[in-house]
Amino acid sequence: MVLDGLLRERDDLLAVLDRVVALHGTAQLIRDTVGAHSGFVADLDGPGEAVIRWLCGNRTGNLQNLRVPVGQGVGGRVLALGKPARVSDYISSPTITHQFDAQVRGEGLAAMVAVPILDRQGGKPETVAIAYAALRESGDFGDDAVRDLEGIADRAATALRLAAVAENTKDNAVSAERRRMQSALHDSVGALLFSIGVQVRDLHQSIQDNPMLDLRLRRLESDVSAASSALREALLALSETSPERALPVEIAEHTRSFEARCGVPARFVQLASVPPMDAERTAMLVAVVREGLLNVEKHARAVSVVVSMGPCDDGVQVVVADDGTGEQVEAGEGTGMGVRSLAERAARLGGHVSLVRDDDGGCTLRAWLPLPCR
Incomplete structure (x- = not known):
């Protein structure tokens, strides 16, 4: 039983170390925890626009990859103010703009609440994503529902930080391996090609009275030069330079x-x-x-x-x-x-x-x- 618990914890940790998995899991958690018909998450695509990418409970693709500029709709209001926004009926609400009425109506949603997912590291909290919950009928999301959604948003923010650390660690490991491969190739293959080139040049000086052998050496020298050029391109690729x-x-x-x-x-x-x-x-x-x-x-x-x-x-x-x-x-x-x-x-x-x-x-x-x- 203890081992099973540890394995589950390991799987949970590995899940949050992946940004996509973490945010998709957040959409599922919103639906299950808040009791909403639909939960979805928008990721920031620049400072002034969010894109809805992870959904749970949706019936259509109307909201998938929907771009939400700052100030527009419920999500855009959250992006502009940095705090929760909610409506009892999206289509008739006077507190939001209505650029996305067709998509919301097509999905069959009515009541909606959204909160910012905040990165609180450093100074001023920064919105890095938006968490939504929605119902298919008119109604009110109470303060408890908002607090639950904010709690989920805090967990999502932690998951995103872990995912960023894991991604950075992976990138560092890949860069270190590329540098190791670059050094190994340069010191082994590069040195060998250099040595062959030196020997070919020395032979040129000693067989000047043998045109046929001189021609073959020139071809060999050309091949070595081509191999050196190919190695140079590979080393440049590995060095990301x-x-x-x-x-x-x-x-x-x-x-x-x-x-x-x-x-x-x-x-x-x-x-x-x-x-x-x-x-x-x-x-x-x-x-x-x-x-x-x-x-x-x-x-x-x-x-x-x-x-x-x-x-x-x-x-x-x-x-x-x-x-x-x-x-x-x-x-x-x-x-x-x-x-x-x-x-x-x-x-x-x-x-x-x-x-x-x-x-x-x-x-x-x-x-x-x-x-x-x-």
Whole structure:
């Protein structure tokens, strides 16, 4: 018997943790407790309008999804005043407006009472829904009936708060799982694709006298690039971040992944906030960071790497700087195929890319792009 009672309490708790179930149950409770022929609940759809969505005891669909603006009918009066309203005969009542006479007559209702479902958390009570009770003949809902309906409204308000907490907890759990999946994919699949890309590029340099094998490697490199793009889209979806707003997040992720993969301390520094970039510019700047980190991994014996980003000259600049002793390069756009390709892409967008040897022996890859036209 005790176990049965606990199971019933569990089922009741799970029911109120769902907003729809809670409000549908409120409509049933109104009918049973107040002794009305019909009980129904309207949910707020904005600050000035309620929508009747949950009904019990109705014979037609006249009231289903009926929109009730503030001040109109019994429910609109409750919405306007924030207190109960009642009529002994809806159609003939002089105290309400009559925009909904056709629907009420079609449902066959007469006496009606409505009370606000109030959220009392915080300061001033706020109406979050409306509870109605109705009879199919003229009559009076007394003070006891109003108090009973207000008691039901208080229970409904509690149920709505619990449902909101449960929904927020669920959303937080889903977000945490998405972040876990994103991190796992980035660190495993992303690192693997990056490694394959590095090996393919190295092979290109060693088989230049074999056109057939070179062609196959280029196809493989294209496939790896496509897979990387697909992974990037999946990671953006999991992070719930649009491509235009993903730039700092993605650069930070690439920096963190480089450090985990190579064991070289690397940090990302955002010098100041930057305006959102369109998808093409975002992809371009991310590609610069990836190329810079790739060059460090392949050529530099770096002790540390710093990736920075910030606004600069009506545009956005990213810099990948290492303190290694990599291969000598000439000042300018760099001598590597990857850097030259990036410089060409940047030029098409009105920007520029440069790779220079620093005075202390390290290398700095720098890219600047103008902001998109608005």
